[in-house]
Amino acid sequence: NFTGLDVTKEIEQGVPDIEILKAIEKHNSDLLIIGTTGKSGISKILMGSVTEKVIRKIPSSFITLKNENVIILEIESKIRDIENHYNLAQQLFKDGFFEESINEFKTCLNISFMHLPSLKALANAYKKLGDTTNEKKYRDMRTQVIGKMYNEKIESEIRRFKGK
CATH class of the missing domain: 3.40.50.620 (HUPs)
Incomplete structure (x- = not known):
């Protein structure tokens, strides 16, 4: 690990x-x-x-x-873990078990804090529970992650362009 x-x-x-x-x-x-x-x-x-x-x-x-490369194995394992927890969380949410789904979505974030689907789902789950503070918190976190990813993409493109 x-x-x-x-x-x-x-x-x-x-x-x-x-x-x-x-x-x-x-x-x-x-x-x-x-x-x-x-x-x-x-x-x-x-x-x-x-x-x-x-x-x-x-x-x-x-x-x-x-x-095989141990780093690739670690990444693949984390992806499988996120998928399993996320799928379970979605089913719990669908069945109306919002608190339980929140725990599973948070488990996904413990594996990767940039898991956008979990950030969006957490905001939605807190909205269902009427918890506007946490709903806003996870919507803001999602916006920040998207911004960071966008900025890193632009930086990467600039570096690639400078290398030509």
């Missing part, structure tokens, strides 16, 4: 083991997650395993993986 951790993923050019060790030092990393597959056959014999070179010199803890 990477909740609350500062995770950095970087792509660098150069000799892989040297660049990885430089990045660990640069970021003062506590943990490295590294794959054990990549080069094989003659290239592995001639150059050696990048992972082996790194773990011989690494100044911090490490985890080696043989399969």
Whole structure:
């Protein structure tokens, strides 16, 4: 579980083991997650395993993986969790269990505070309960998230344009 951790993923050019060790030092990393597959056959014999070179010199803890990227697995797991809680919350809302739906929508926000459907649904649930303060709170939060996403999109487009 990477909740609350500062995770950095970087792509660098150069000799892989040297660049990885430089990045660990640069970021003062506590943990490295590294794959054990990549080069094989003659290239592995001639150059050696990048992972082996790194773990011989690494100044911090490490985890080696043989399969899929752990970050992608974490994201996919969070998406599934949000979908499950959101679907349950929608059914509870539909059935008139507004308080219970609120708890499920909030669970979605605990997984991702930028989950727009949950922010909108929370405002609607509080509206049904006559709680205008919380209705406004979640409508305002939704507006703020949309604004942040819009600003990040514009910033990304500007950076891409400057790079051309």
